[in-house]
């Protein structure tokens with residue numbers, strides 16, 4: 001049966017041309033034989049309200065949000081999913097049948113799904129988890145870890161105020177550790193996650209010594225350009241298992257695609273390769 005309408009979604013951000021999301025969603029549209037397109041939408045912060053309100057009128061199913069829109073969008077949406085509310089940011093907008101704008105956050109889910117996928121038998125409650133960073137990415141990762149049963153989270157951030165604000169909003173068993181004590185925070189940890197921008201192309205490596213980290217601890221990064229950050233390279237060299245940040249991006253996109261287009265797509269080796277080829 002012919003499709004009733006051409007499917008449309010996109011990613012709003014500024015800058016936005018670096019985003020891999022168009023390649024990812026267009027791959028799935030094609031894979032599932034759906035006539036549609038996912039486009040980069042270069043929207044500055046002052047234009048976000050008008051751009052979001054235009055989505056239903058233009059027939060868009062929704063959009064993703066990236067820097068700098070994830071928090072600002074909370075003020076604009078008509079309905080906010082409880083998980084997005086807890087995280088304090090939305091990365092996905094779904095246009096309802098009545099034209100309403102519904103905000104979701106799939107980043108934490110994507111992070112956890114990827115770890116589960118890459119590390120068979122992984123458990124969030126295996127021991128203390130050190131989260132480095134307290135920005136939007138950290139909030140999503142921490143909520144994902146808590147919902148998966150993490151019992152002790154050690155939060156290390158350069159600015160103590162931002163760490164304190166995160167704890168005040170999210171709650172649960174999170175201990176904040178001063179930036180100067182970050183290396184010692186790894187003692188006895190079962191897992192470490194870098195959620196800062198350090199290690200990204202054009203940025204210095206994350207300044208963190210792995211000396212006291214148990215060799216069995218999982219080291220992961222949510223930065224995916226480069227795929228192997230200096231942190232992951234150091235961890236691999238000393239024998240720790242590692243998980244890169246690309247899978248988080250791939251997995252968070254699955255529930256968004258399902259909500260917009262009605263099909264839950266898969267993260268396959270072929271898809272990963274096709275995105276890796278652009279990094």
Ligand SMILES: NC(=O)c1ccc[n+]([C@@H]2O[C@H](COP(=O)([O-])OP(=O)(O)OC[C@H]3O[C@@H](n4cnc5c(N)ncnc54)[C@H](OP(=O)(O)O)[C@@H]3O)[C@@H](O)[C@H]2O)c1
Nearest residue numbers: 133134135136137138158159162195196197222245248249
């Ligand atoms: N894989 C994925 O799907 C995915 C999803 C989301 C984000 N990300 C990536 O994650 C990274 C962070 O994104 P975000 O949205 O969380 O950013 P954000 O909200 O701006 O937070 C940035 C974090 O990095 C820390 N930071 C920045 N410069 C630092 C430095 N020189 N030394 C130590 N810490 C520093 C900040 O600490 P202060 O509080 O002290 O400033 C803060 O904790 C980006 O590289 C982004 O591309 C990946």
